[in-house]
Amino acid sequence: MLRTLLTVDIMRFMYKLELVDTQNVDLWDRMLYSCPYSTAFQTMGWRNAIVASFKQMSPLYYLIRQGKEIIGGLPMFIFRPMPGVRMLHSMPWNLLGGLQLVDGKEVGLGPLVEEIEATLNQVVWEQGVFETVYVFDSDHIDLYERKLVELKYKKLGTQFTHLLKTNQNYEILWNAYNKRVRGAVRKAAKKSVIVSDAQTDDELKSFYQIYLATQERLNGIPKPFILLCELVKTGLGRISVAKKDGQIIAGLLYLLFNRTVTLWCAGSLPEFWNLRPNNAIFDHIIRQACQGGYDYVDFGASPPENQGLIKFKEEFRAKRSDFVSYAKVHSPVKKRIWEKAEPTLRKVYGWMQHHV
Numbered sequence: 001m002l003r004t005l006l007t008v009d010i011m012r013f014m015y016k017l018e019l020v021d022t023q024n025v026d027l028w029d030r031m032l033y034s035c036p037y038s039t040a041f042q043t044m045g046w047r048n049a050i051v052a053s054f055k056q057m058s059p060l061y062y063l064i065r066q067g068k069e070i071i072g073g074l075p076m077f078i079f080r081p082m083p084g085v086r087m088l089h090s091m092p093w094n095l096l097g098g099l100q101l102v103d104g105k106e107v108g109l110g111p112l113v114e115e116i117e118a119t120l121n122q123v124v125w126e127q128g129v130f131e132t133v134y135v136f137d138s139d140h141i142d143l144y145e146r147k148l149v150e151l152k153y154k155k156l157g158t159q160f161t162h163l164l165k166t167n168q169n170y171e172i173l174w175n176a177y178n179k180r181v182r183g184a185v186r187k188a189a190k191k192s193v194i195v196s197d198a199q200t201d202d203e204l205k206s207f208y209q210i211y212l213a214t215q216e217r218l219n220g221i222p223k224p225f226i227l228l229c230e231l232v233k234t235g236l237g238r239i240s241v242a243k244k245d246g247q248i249i250a251g252l253l254y255l256l257f258n259r260t261v262t263l264w265c266a267g268s269l270p271e272f273w274n275l276r277p278n279n280a281i282f283d284h285i286i287r288q289a290c291q292g293g294y295d296y297v298d299f300g301a302s303p304p305e306n307q308g309l310i311k312f313k314e315e316f317r318a319k320r321s322d323f324v325s326y327a328k329v330h331s332p333v334k335k336r337i338w339e340k341a342e343p344t345l346r347k348v349y350g351w352m353q354h355h356v
Contacts, residue, residue, distance in 0.1 A: 014066055014067065014108075014111070015064060015065070015066055015071075015111065015112050015115045016064070016065045016115070017062040017063070017064055017065075017074065017115065017116065017119045018062060018063040018064075018065055019060065019061070019062055020044075020059075020061040020062065020063060024063065025044060027063060027070060028043075028044045028061060028063065028073060029043055029044050029045075031063065031070050031072070031073055031100075031102065032073065032100060032257075032258065033258055034102040034103055035072065035073075035100040035101060035102055035103065035258075036103050036259065037100070037137060038100050038257065038258050038259075038260075039096060039255070039257055039258065039260045039262055039298065040236050040237070040255035040256065040257040040260075040262055041091055041095045041096055041097065041255075041262070042073070042075045042091075042096075042097065042100055043236060043257055044061075045231070045234040045235075045236040046231075046236065046255075047059045047061060047075065048230065048234070049227055049230035049231050049234065049236070050077070050092065050227070052226060052227075052230050053223075053224050053226045053227035053230060054092075054224075054227075056079060056080045056081055057077050057078070057079055057080075057092065058077065058078040058080070059075070059076070059077055060076040060077065060078060060088075060123065061073065061074070061075050061076070062074040062075075062076070062116075062119070064099075064101075064112070066105075066107070070102070071101060071102050071105045071107060072099060072100050072101040072102055072105070072107075073099075073100045074090075074098075074099055074100070074116060075090065075091065075097055075100070076088055076089065076090055076097075076120070077089050077090075077091070077092060078123070078127060078129065079092065081338070081341075081342070081345060082338075082341060082345065084128075084334070085130065085334055085337060085338050085341075086127050086128055086129045086130065087129060087130060087131045087132070087133065087338070088120060088123060088124065088127075088129045088131070088132040088133070089132075089133045090133060090134045090135050091135055094135055094159060094301065094323075094325060095135065096135055096136075096137055096323055097134065097135045097136075098134050098135060098136040098137075098144075099112075099113075099116070099136075099144070109143055109144065109147065110147055113144060113147045113148070113151070114147075114151075117151055120132060124330050128331075128334075129330055129331075130329065130330055130331035130333075130334035130335050130338065131327055131328065131329050131330060131331075131334075131335055131338075132153075132327065132328050132330070133156070133325060133326070133327045134148070134153070134325065134326045134327075135323060135324070135325050136323060136324055136326070137321065137322070137323045137324075141323075141324045141326075145326075148326050151328070152328055153326040153327060153328045154326065154327060154328070155324065155325070155326055156324075156325035156326065156327050157324070157325060158322050158323070158324050159301055159304075159322070159323055159324075159325075160301065160302060160304075160320050160321060160322045160323065161298055161299060161300055161301050161302070161320075161321050161323065162298070162299040162300075162302065162310075162313040162314065162318035162319060162320055162321065163296050163297070163298055163299070163318060163319055163321045164286065164296065164297040164299065164316060164317060164318040164319070165295065165296060166286070166289050166290050166294055166295060166296060166297060167290060168290060168293070169290070170286070170287050170290040170291070173286060173290065173317070174283075176317045177283075177315065177316055177317065178315035178316075178317075180315060181279055181283070181315045181316055184276035184279035184280075185276070185279050185280055185283045187275070187276050188242070188275055188276040188277060188279060188280035189280070191244070191275045191276075192244065192245070193242050193243070193244050193249070193275050193276070193277050193280055194242070194243045194244075195240060195241070195242045195243075195277075195280045195281055195283075195284040196240070196241065196243075196284075197238050197239065197240055197241070198232075198238075198239040198240070198241050198251070203239070203241060203248065204228070204229065204232065204239060206241075206248045206251075207239050207241055207248060207251035207253075207267065208225050208228060210248065210249075210250065210251060210267040210268065210269060211251065211253075211265055211266070211267030212267070213267065213269075214266070214267035214268060215267070217270075221346060222265075223265055228253055228265065231253070231255065232253075236255055236256065236257065237253055237254065237255050237256075237264075238253070238254055238256065239251055239252065239253050239254075240252050240254065240281050240284055240285055241281075242268075242277035242278075242280055242281050244272060244275060244277075249268065249269045249272040249275070249277050250266075250267065250268035250269065250272065250277035250278055250281060251266070251267055251268075251281070252264075252265070252266040252267075252278075252281050252282075252285070253265040253266070254285055256292070256294070259294060259295040259296060260294060260295065260296045260297075260298055261285065261288075261289040261292075261294045261296070261297045261298065262297075262298040262300065263282070263285065263297065263298065263299050263300050264300060266278070266281075278312075282316060285297065286316070297318070299313045299316070299318045301323075
């Protein structure tokens with residue numbers, strides 16, 4: 001038993017978390033390209049866009065070394081929604097975060113998770129963090145779940161996105177679409193709906209106004225304009241827009257990194273829905289993903305109760321893919337304060353985005 005404990009302890013100290021700063025920042029995305037499940041949400045471009053957009057977010061990105069070799073990374077944010085309240089989150093808004101490991105590396109997950117926990121516990125103590133939250137996709141949670149439970153993390157719940165496996169031959173995907181999708185895309189083209197990526201600031205602003213109106217109609221909380229601008233400026237994000245007679249009637253911000261294209265912020269004008277601009281936009285982005293050599297198109301998270309949205313995604317033959325949140329509460333008192341304040345703060349934030 002003592003030998004086993006000593007072996008685990010020695011293995012733990014084989015790993016070291018190195019905070020990303022100006023001296024090693026160039027190593028982050030280079031590492032991330034070698035992680036098969038990495039997306040735009042773990043990139044340095046995303047990190048910088050979040051920092052520019054939200055004063056309440058402070059990044060803690062860690063390179064993971066085994067000896068001198070970089071074997072992965074851990075992106076985290078300290079979120080300060082109100083004075084005296086801080087949480088440590090692997091990614092805002094339940095976007096996929098968690099541990100990223102370089103493909104093909106032999107890793108002792110138990111000792112590595114223990115080293116991560118020891119490093120983050122120091123942050124929790126120094127910053128007065130009331131809760132740590134991880135978000136994992138279904139492939140990763142099977143690896144980490146037992147260790148997280150052992151370390152007193154509790155499962156918050158399972159959500160899901162939809163993934164479409166692409167093909168270099170776009171026609172294979174086109175023929176696999178539900179016939180209603182093909183009919184809708186053809187109708188958009190017949191009605192002279194033109195889809196392209198936005199090229200000007202005016203197009204970006206026009207899309208954002210449609211996006212704001214869509215979020216207001218759905219009682220959602222929009223992302224700030226500066227965040228979208230930062231993502232587009234860095235090239236991590238693009239905005240596909242549908243036009244009728246030169247007017248933008250729908251649009252979608254999508255993100256591109258490594259093997260995955262992610263569909264993220266969308267908006268459309270209801271009076272033009274009969275022209276099927278949303279179908280045309282999805283098809284346009286899928287075609288571009290095939291041509292660009294990406295492996296997956298991620299259609300984004302779906303509220304379980306929104307069966308219409310789920311059906312829409314599945315008609316493109318995208319398949320459900322789960323992701324899971326795990327959390328550990330460090331201060332129950334501050335947790336209760338946050339739970340009481342959050343609904344009001346969300347309303348205030350949503351109002352601010354609609355009235356800037």
